[in-house]
Amino acid sequence: MPVWPGGDTIHAVRYAIEVNSSTIEHIPVLAKTLTEQIELPTDGVMVDATIGHGGHSHLFGRNLGPEGVIVGLDIDKNAIRRAQFLLEGLVCKVILLHSNFSQIRGEVFKQGIEKVDFILADLGLCSAQLADFETGLSFQTDMPLDMRIDKRLERTAADIINEVDEKTLADLIYNFGQDRASRRIARFIVRHRAGERITTTGQLAAIVARALARPGRKRKSRIHPATRTFQALRIAVNDELENLKELLAEAPQLLKRNGSIAVISYHSLEDRLVKNSFRQNEKDNNYKIITKKPIVPGREEIAENRRARSAKLRIAKKI
Numbered sequence: 001m002p003v004w005p006g007g008d009t010i011h012a013v014r015y016a017i018e019v020n021s022s023t024i025e026h027i028p029v030l031a032k033t034l035t036e037q038i039e040l041p042t043d044g045v046m047v048d049a050t051i052g053h054g055g056h057s058h059l060f061g062r063n064l065g066p067e068g069v070i071v072g073l074d075i076d077k078n079a080i081r082r083a084q085f086l087l088e089g090l091v092c093k094v095i096l097l098h099s100n101f102s103q104i105r106g107e108v109f110k111q112g113i114e115k116v117d118f119i120l121a122d123l124g125l126c127s128a129q130l131a132d133f134e135t136g137l138s139f140q141t142d143m144p145l146d147m148r149i150d151k152r153l154e155r156t157a158a159d160i161i162n163e164v165d166e167k168t169l170a171d172l173i174y175n176f177g178q179d180r181a182s183r184r185i186a187r188f189i190v191r192h193r194a195g196e197r198i199t200t201t202g203q204l205a206a207i208v209a210r211a212l213a214r215p216g217r218k219r220k221s222r223i224h225p226a227t228r229t230f231q232a233l234r235i236a237v238n239d240e241l242e243n244l245k246e247l248l249a250e251a252p253q254l255l256k257r258n259g260s261i262a263v264i265s266y267h268s269l270e271d272r273l274v275k276n277s278f279r280q281n282e283k284d285n286n287y288k289i290i291t292k293k294p295i296v297p298g299r300e301e302i303a304e305n306r307r308a309r310s311a312k313l314r315i316a317k318k319i
């Protein structure tokens, strides 16, 4: 079992994961809470729509027997490889697919499965992806400005930054990054690219930092000034909100009666989509909402795993 040296604590489950021939720690967010909330029969069928390292799936998979099934999806090919490593020893059937969760129903159906007991989506990214040079997402390290989690996509972040007009760029930073300085940031980007193409994350981070460093302007936030612009671009490049809408639309038809859907989101744009979809499905007599308010990690979990700090978990049951 790939247990992190030092093992689990009462607030977190800690896994040791192989990434680029070194071992890193992976703590699945709200994992203990999830296993308390969701009961899977030993012959249950679960779809992990965002398999990542396979942390959450491993936890549920430990309680599945040989009749149980985990179908894991991920748009990152490397994630599939990493999940394989973690899920290897499970006795249940494990099917890992390099697929987008927007296609969840079709993908599961192709495996000869019509209905499932549990759908889990732990949105966002794994720390390994942030650190991955190829993904090009970090503003801490200078990387090619790519941001495609799925390398089958054609348009990179550099394509967007260098090619769309100033207004479209400003709207994108405002709508997906919620940065009120979006117009100023867009102006700085357009001015800079008139001189040279913007090709790295370091270049873009420096341009945004300059745009926001007005004398006398105090940014109260302690986050890096480029955080919101990077979030906006990542959402646009990977079409994240549209994919989530499709997942949420397909889920009710894929769940068995009394089956559950659990979604962990990391920013308000995602959480709003989940909340509205669950509410609409409750009105339509598809779901009973289990979490009237989202479940958030406690201080102890956040102290052990900083990635958990913005997490919100919502659960609904098919009726």
Ligand SMILES: C[S@@+](CC[C@H](N)C(=O)[O-])C[C@H]1O[C@@H](n2cnc3c(N)ncnc32)[C@H](O)[C@@H]1O
Pocket: 026, 027, 028, 029, 049, 050, 051, 052, 053, 054, 055, 056, 057, 073, 074, 075, 076, 079, 099, 100, 101, 102, 122, 123, 124, 125, 126, 149, 243
């Ligand atoms: C936070 S990680 C999941 C971690 C996982 N729960 C674990 O414990 O190891 C999110 C994963 O979702 C994947 N992902 C993001 N959008 C996706 C999509 N539309 N379809 C499938 N996977 C997606 C990312 O590539 C990433 O590997």
